Amino acid sequence: MNTALINMAMQTTLAAIEPRTIAQRAAESAHENLWITAGYFLAAIVGVALLLSFLGMALIYIERKVAAAFQCRIGPNRVGPWGLLQTVADTLKLVFKEDFVPQMADRTLHMIAPFLALLVPVVLLALIPYSPALQVADLNIGILFITAIGGFGVMGILIAGWSSNNKWSMIGAMRAGAQIISYELSATLALLVVVLFSGTMSLTGIVQSQEDGWWIWRGHAAGLCAFIIYLVASTAELNRTPFDIPEGESELTAGFHTEYSGLRFAFFFLAEFINMFTVSALTATLFLGGWMPFHIGDWTSFNSAMDAIPPSIWFLGKVTAIIFVIMWFRWTFPRLRVDQLMHLEWKVLLPIGFANLFIAAIIVLANAYPYPVAGQ
Amino acid sequence: MISDATYTVMFYGLSATVILLALLAVNARQLLRAALGLMGMLALSAGLYVMLRAEFLAGVQILVYVGGIVVLIVFAIMLTRSSELLEDHPAKLTRILGATFSIMFMLIACYALGTTKFTESESTQAVRDEVRDIGLALLDRGANGYLLPFEAISLLLLVAVIGGTVVARKTPPKHQPFTTGGDLRGETVAHPPLVQDDEHVVESKS
Numbered sequence: 334m335n336t337a338l339i340n341m342a343m344q345t346t347l348a349a350i351e352p353r354t355i356a357q358r359a360a361e362s363a364h365e366n367l368w369i370t371a372g373y374f375l376a377a378i379v380g381v382a383l384l385l386s387f388l389g390m391a392l393i394y395i396e397r398k399v400a401a402a403f404q405c406r407i408g409p410n411r412v413g414p415w416g417l418l419q420t421v422a423d424t425l426k427l428v429f430k431e432d433f434v435p436q437m438a439d440r441t442l443h444m445i446a447p448f449l450a451l452l453v454p455v456v457l458l459a460l461i462p463y464s465p466a467l468q469v470a471d472l473n474i475g476i477l478f479i480t481a482i483g484g485f486g487v488m489g490i491l492i493a494g495w496s497s498n499n500k501w502s503m504i505g506a507m508r509a510g511a512q513i514i515s516y517e518l519s520a521t522l523a524l525l526v527v528v529l530f531s532g533t534m535s536l537t538g539i540v541q542s543q544e545d546g547w548w549i550w551r552g553h554a555a556g557l558c559a560f561i562i563y564l565v566a567s568t569a570e571l572n573r574t575p576f577d578i579p580e581g582e583s584e585l586t587a588g589f590h591t592e593y594s595g596l597r598f599a600f601f602f603l604a605e606f607i608n609m610f611t612v613s614a615l616t617a618t619l620f621l622g623g624w625m626p627f628h629i630g631d632w633t634s635f636n637s638a639m640d641a642i643p644p645s646i647w648f649l650g651k652v653t654a655i656i657f658v659i660m661w662f663r664w665t666f667p668r669l670r671v672d673q674l675m676h677l678e679w680k681v682l683l684p685i686g687f688a689n690l691f692i693a694a695i696i697v698l699a700n701a702y703p704y705p706v707a708g709q
Numbered sequence: 710m711i712s713d714a715t716y717t718v719m720f721y722g723l724s725a726t727v728i729l730l731a732l733l734a735v736n737a738r739q740l741l742r743a744a745l746g747l748m749g750m751l752a753l754s755a756g757l758y759v760m761l762r763a764e765f766l767a768g769v770q771i772l773v774y775v776g777g778i779v780v781l782i783v784f785a786i787m788l789t790r791s792s793e794l795l796e797d798h799p800a801k802l803t804r805i806l807g808a809t810f811s812i813m814f815m816l817i818a819c820y821a822l823g824t825t826k827f828t829e830s831e832s833t834q835a836v837r838d839e840v841r842d843i844g845l846a847l848l849d850r851g852a853n854g855y856l857l858p859f860e861a862i863s864l865l866l867l868v869a870v871i872g873g874t875v876v877a878r879k880t881p882p883k884h885q886p887f888t889t890g891g892d893l894r895g896e897t898v899a900h901p902p903l904v905q906d907d908e909h910v911v912e913s914k915s
Binding site: 370439441442445472473474477478480481482483484485487488491492494495496503506507510514534 | 715739741742745748752764765768769771772775776777779780783784786787788839840
């Protein structure tokens, strides 16, 4: 009887820590009452707002410190300890600035565009598995959804450029559109390589498929190649240097957000940084094993030491590393011209991407992984 | 999992918004606003598909219609001077004809909806791995497979891609002073240097 009790207790504990996504929990608790669902919605909105503001401020602070380090400066150091409150002060300044809409602009669209731009990264945040227990929704069409929503992202920029009724904004928006649509192809091809390797489109499934080794090295050169292509194409989709011709301040003032000020400009700014986080998180999830710890073959003691680090710390560490690389790009490469940009995508990345996908298919068919694959 | 009341609220909320956005798409005076309405409408219909447990269809809907077609439409609008193409007052005949056909279509649709018997599908109860099913069905050579249509569509898309490239390709004029390749590949200028007089660009005699 005692053993039965212990068994029951064990089972309930296991059920409690069994990984479930936040969406599942919300749906379960909302079984009876509509108001609980409404409460979940409210809590979700507050939580997302807090997360966004924190992430945005933290990333901007990091960006400024990293930029300073690359240029042998100190960076923000006056407001608060180590200048930590500098971005808070800047954000407050942006909030209290006048929200200016040009007289000849399309007022409604001018107002909507920043929200559209911010919508996409926020939706994508929901799909990322932060740890085995922390994920908002695990769709079984995860990758497809990411591609779909990512294509939607260009709309905010296009509409911002058009509605401002300004030539610079318009040129910036057209450049952004052409650039994002082009580079989306390569990014999708790189994503498909991972889908081929792991045999699933669910992000948690992809993380779990990397238990024996991350795809960046278990997929031979194809995995590494897909990783590099995805990183380059994503940087282009982020409109960050060296692909920042949509904003190109030396030629277009500020590109598509020339006519924006105050909180609406802050939204574009925030969208860019949240996008950077999302892209880094996706790269970490797809190629670097997400929250999976780093293991080396049979080194049992090393592996168990690695297991002692919590999964969310692994995830955050990987994401931070990739964010640092993306910031590094900014101070290393000069801005590309439009024709160089198109040349890089259509004549370099795209053919390599296709060839890479083909090679990956051969690797999967031949089951020629360096390590044995679980479940095959 | 979610209670019926929640579903009902979600369904009516989504449907009302979809209808409003569809009206905006038809009635907006500015082309770009109409395109935006269309975008919102298509994206929210994907929400309806999700409620019907057709997640793959919802994803493809957003991918193809919102991310592809609407973005193309917006691009086309931005490339034209759409503000000067405003057709504020269509002819009376056009309006009458349009109204007649819309009302007729609405009557037919209402009739069809009223007379159809809707049976509850059984397959909605179990959650299937629908992506795998679709993938297997697309590459199945058997009687229930779609291999031939799949290949035919691939061929059609390939033809479309090549056709688009050929149409978009610009044959440079004979005396084009520079190539669009710029200094990327270190091209040497094939033409002799050009001399510009007042009206024409002519090749120098040297």
